[in-house]
Amino acid sequence: MSNLRDKLWIAKYAPTNLDETIMSDEIKTKMEEMVRTKDIPNLGFFGSAGTGKTTTGKVLLDVLDVDPGDIMFVNASDVNSVDAVRNMIKPFAMSMSINQDLPIRFVFLDEADHLSPQAQAALRNLIEASYGSARFILTANYPKKIIPALHSRLQTFTLAKPDINAIADRIVAILEAEEVEIENEDELVVLIQDNSTDIRKLIQLCQQNTVEDADGNKVIKIQIKENAGGDTFKKYVKLYKKGDAKALRQLVYSDFTDTDTNEFYSLMLDEIIKDPEAFEEIGDGIDNIIYYLNESQKTHEVVANKVLNVIGFTVATIVAGE
Ligand SMILES: Nc1ncnc2c1ncn2[C@@H]1O[C@H](COP(=O)(O)OP(=O)(O)OP(=O)(O)O)[C@@H](O)[C@H]1O
Ligand SMILES: [Mg+2]
Structure with a gap:
C-alpha cells in the first residue's frame, strides 16, 4: 500500500x-x-x-x-x-x-x-x-x-472537451472505490465543471480535498479549488492582462520551467489572437507585444538563460509606454 x-x-x-x-x-x-x-x-x-x-x-x-x-x-x-x-x-x-x-x-x-x-x-x-x-x-x-x-x-x-457526465461518472467511481463520502454534492459538481478540461488535474484535486473526519471516515470537502502549482501559463496571462510587471517577474523567475519557456511564445500568440481587446491597453499595444514576442522567440534557442529571456520580453512590453 x-x-x-x-x-x-x-x-x-x-x-x-x-x-x-x-x-x-x-x-x-x-x-x-x-x-x-x-x-x-x-x-x-x-x-x-x-x-x-x-x-x-x-x-x-x-x-x-x-x-x-x-x-x-x-x-x-x-x-x-x-x-x-x-x-x-x-x-x-x-x-x-x-x-x-x-x-x-x-x-x-x-x-x-x-x-x-x-x-x-x-x-x-x-x-x-x-x-x-x-x-x-x-x-x-x-x-x-x-x-x-x-x-x-x-x-x-x-481529445478536447470531454463529456462532463462521463467525467462525473469516473470521479464518482473513483470516490466509491476509495470509500470517500461526498459531503456537498453541489460543490463537487462545481469542481468538476471548473476543471473539466484537465482530467488529471481534476482527479488530483479530488484527492487533495479528501480528508478524514473525526471517526476516521474519508470525506471529500472542497477547500482547494486550484492546484498549488497551478497552470503557470494561465497565471501568467492573468497577471499580464493586469499589467502587473512585478508579480510577473516573480512568477516567471520562480515557476517557469524550460518546457514552459519553450511553449511560451506560441501560447502567448494564441492568447493575443483569441482575446485582442485584453492586450490593447498593455504597454504600447498589441503590435508592439507581437514585435517583441517575435524578437524574443528568435533568440530563444541561443540564449543561455531562457527564463531571463521571457522576463525580458515581459518587462519590455508591459512598461513600454510608461
Ligand atoms: N480521458 C481520460 N479518461 C480517464 N482518465 C483520464 C483521462 N485523461 C486523463 N486521465 C487521468 O489523468 C492521468 C493523466 O492522463 P494522460 O497522461 O493520458 O494525459 P495527457 O493528455 O497525455 O496529458 P499531457 O498533455 O500532460 O501529456 C491518467 O493517468 C488518468 O488518471
Ligand atoms: Mg501525455
Whole structure:
C-alpha cells in the first residue's frame, strides 16, 4: 500500500481499458473497430494537458495485447533529434515482429510536438518505409508544431472537451472505490465543471480535498479549488492582462520551467489572437507585444538563460509606454 502508485489516484486510476477511458463516442467507436479488425493506422492524439492522450494510446496497446518487446516508447521531450530517429527508431521500426496474432511493432512518440523539424522530416519517410512492420502513435499538445507532411500520414483524434457526465461518472467511481463520502454534492459538481478540461488535474484535486473526519471516515470537502502549482501559463496571462510587471517577474523567475519557456511564445500568440481587446491597453499595444514576442522567440534557442529571456520580453512590453 505504501508505493506511490497506490498513493496517487491519477496513477492508481489510470484507465486500463476503453470503457474506463473518457472519450467521445465517435473516438470510442473507431478505437473499438481498430481492436476488432486489428487494422491499425498510424495515429495522432492531440489535445491539451490531462485529456488522456498518452492514456488512450497506452490503453489501445494494452487492449490489443501488444507484446512489450514490440513497443518502443519515446518521450520526445527528452529524445527529439534526427539522430534518434535514424539510429534508434528506424532499426526498431524496420524489423519485423515475431508475434503471430499481430505482427506489428509500435513506436509511441509521446509529446511529439517536441521533435525537432529535422526529426519530423526524417519520420515522414520512415513512417512510409516501415508500413509493412510498424505503426506510429504520436501525442501532442500543440498539433501546429507538427509538420503538415506528418499530419497527413496520421489518422488524428482531438481529445478536447470531454463529456462532463462521463467525467462525473469516473470521479464518482473513483470516490466509491476509495470509500470517500461526498459531503456537498453541489460543490463537487462545481469542481468538476471548473476543471473539466484537465482530467488529471481534476482527479488530483479530488484527492487533495479528501480528508478524514473525526471517526476516521474519508470525506471529500472542497477547500482547494486550484492546484498549488497551478497552470503557470494561465497565471501568467492573468497577471499580464493586469499589467502587473512585478508579480510577473516573480512568477516567471520562480515557476517557469524550460518546457514552459519553450511553449511560451506560441501560447502567448494564441492568447493575443483569441482575446485582442485584453492586450490593447498593455504597454504600447498589441503590435508592439507581437514585435517583441517575435524578437524574443528568435533568440530563444541561443540564449543561455531562457527564463531571463521571457522576463525580458515581459518587462519590455508591459512598461513600454510608461
Ligand atoms: N480521458 C481520460 N479518461 C480517464 N482518465 C483520464 C483521462 N485523461 C486523463 N486521465 C487521468 O489523468 C492521468 C493523466 O492522463 P494522460 O497522461 O493520458 O494525459 P495527457 O493528455 O497525455 O496529458 P499531457 O498533455 O500532460 O501529456 C491518467 O493517468 C488518468 O488518471
Ligand atoms: Mg501525455
